[in-house]
Amino acid sequence: DARVTQTPRHKVTEMGQEVTMRCQPILGHNTVFWYRQTMMQGLELLAYFRNRAPLDDSGMPKDRFSAEMPDATLATLKIQPSEPRDSAVYFCASGLGQGASEQYFGPGTRLTVT
Amino acid sequence: QKEVEQNSGPLSVPEGAIASLNCTYSDRGSQSFFWYRQYSGKSPELIMSIYSNGDKEDGRFTAQLNKASQYVSLLIRDSQPSDSATYLCAPIGVFTGGGNKLTFGTGTQLKVEL
Numbered sequence: 001d002a003r004v005t006q007t008p009r010h011k012v013t014e015m016g017q018e019v020t021m022r023c024q025p026i027l028g029h030n031t032v033f034w035y036r037q038t039m040m041q042g043l044e045l046l047a048y049f050r051n052r053a054p055l056d057d058s059g060m061p062k063d064r065f066s067a068e069m070p071d072a073t074l075a076t077l078k079i080q081p082s083e084p085r086d087s088a089v090y091f092c093a094s095g096l097g098q099g100a101s102e103q104y105f106g107p108g109t110r111l112t113v114t
Numbered sequence: 115q116k117e118v119e120q121n122s123g124p125l126s127v128p129e130g131a132i133a134s135l136n137c138t139y140s141d142r143g144s145q146s147f148f149w150y151r152q153y154s155g156k157s158p159e160l161i162m163s164i165y166s167n168g169d170k171e172d173g174r175f176t177a178q179l180n181k182a183s184q185y186v187s188l189l190i191r192d193s194q195p196s197d198s199a200t201y202l203c204a205p206i207g208v209f210t211g212g213g214n215k216l217t218f219g220t221g222t223q224l225k226v227e228l
Contacts (some may be wrong), residue, residue, distance in 0.1 A: 010129060033215075042220035043158070043202065056215070091157055101206060103216065105157035 002026045004106035008093050012112045018080040021109045022075055023092030032075045033103060034060075034067055035091040043091070049075065082113045115139060118219035120203055126225045133190040135222050137203030140184065144205035147179055147186045148216065152200045158218075193226040200224070211228060 005024045013019055025032050034046040047057040047067035057067060064083070069075045079086055089110050091102040119138045127133045127203040135149075146165050150158035164170045164177040164186065186205070190197055200221040206214050 043218040045215055047216075048215060101148065101163065101214075101216075102160055105159065108157055 004092055004094050004104055005065075006090075006109050007037040008109055009107060010110045012111075012114065013082055014114055015083055017113075018078065019082050019111060019113075021077045021090055021092075021111075023075040023077075023094075025075065025092070025094030026104055027073070029094035029096055029104070030072075031095045031097070032069060033093040033095075034075070034077050035093065036088045037091060037108075038088045042081035046077070046090075079111075082111075084113045086092055087111055087113050116219075117207070117217045118205060120201075120219035122220060123129050123223040124225050125222055126227055129193060129195060129226055129228055131193050131226075133197065133224055133226070135188040135190075135201050135203075135224065137142045137186045137188075137219055138184055139203075139205045139217075140205050141205060141217070142181075142184065144207055146206040147177070148204045148206075149175075149177060149188045150202040150204060150218070151220065152202060154199070158202055190224075193224075194195045195226050195228060197225070198224055198226050210217055 007022045030051050032049040035043050037043045041061045046060040048055045049069045052069040066078045089108045091108045092106045117140050141185050149162040151161045152158040162177045164179045170177045174191045185190045200223045203220045204216040205221040207217050
């Protein structure tokens with residue numbers, strides 16, 4: 001049963017701490033997306049990788065957020081330092097080819113920054 | 115103006131009725147459109163795609179597209195309580211650097227009542 005996995009599922013941390021979220025895309029998928037979802041803003045695209053190369057991260061606050069794909073089976077999203085306004089659910093999604101159409105979402109990481 | 119507009123709801127319909135979910139978008143260049151369903155506390159899942167003007171039917175679901183009016187809708191016939199979820203409209207747009215992306219609306223919450 002192929003699916004996107006994300007860890008951790010929940011994270012509570014204090015302001016100023018570093019947070020790292022991990023995503024394992026579906027085996028064989030070559031595109032990976034990171035989204036942030038809040039009640040107010042909905043789903044916002046943070047970063048987009050194709051064949052491990054970053055194609056777009058314009059939606060990501062560059063001063064504190066970073067996204068990488070060290071290999072084809074792992075994508076990471078890091079926040080340093082974290083702030084209360086970063087509290088949200090972070091989703092990873094993967095797809096094939098151009099990848100943007102059929103995206104398969106992971107279960108998400110619910111982040112709370114106090 | 116938001117890129118994708120949806121009525122947040124909740125839209126309440128009785129069981130067995132037709133639920134009509136609407137979406138307008140601002141990018142005239144969008145060619146492909148997707149509907150995702152998101153149950154509370156879960157991740158979005160793709161339920162319908164539509165690429166051409168007109169209607170596309172899949173089981174109890176019908177997607178309708180009118181590119182001239184920049185309008186896309188989703189009809190759910192014989193609504194069931196299990197259809198209660200938030201429905202996200204997502205046209206495909208283009209990154210300034212190439213590649214394409216989904217821009218999600220904030221979603222319409224549907225409640226199907228017994």
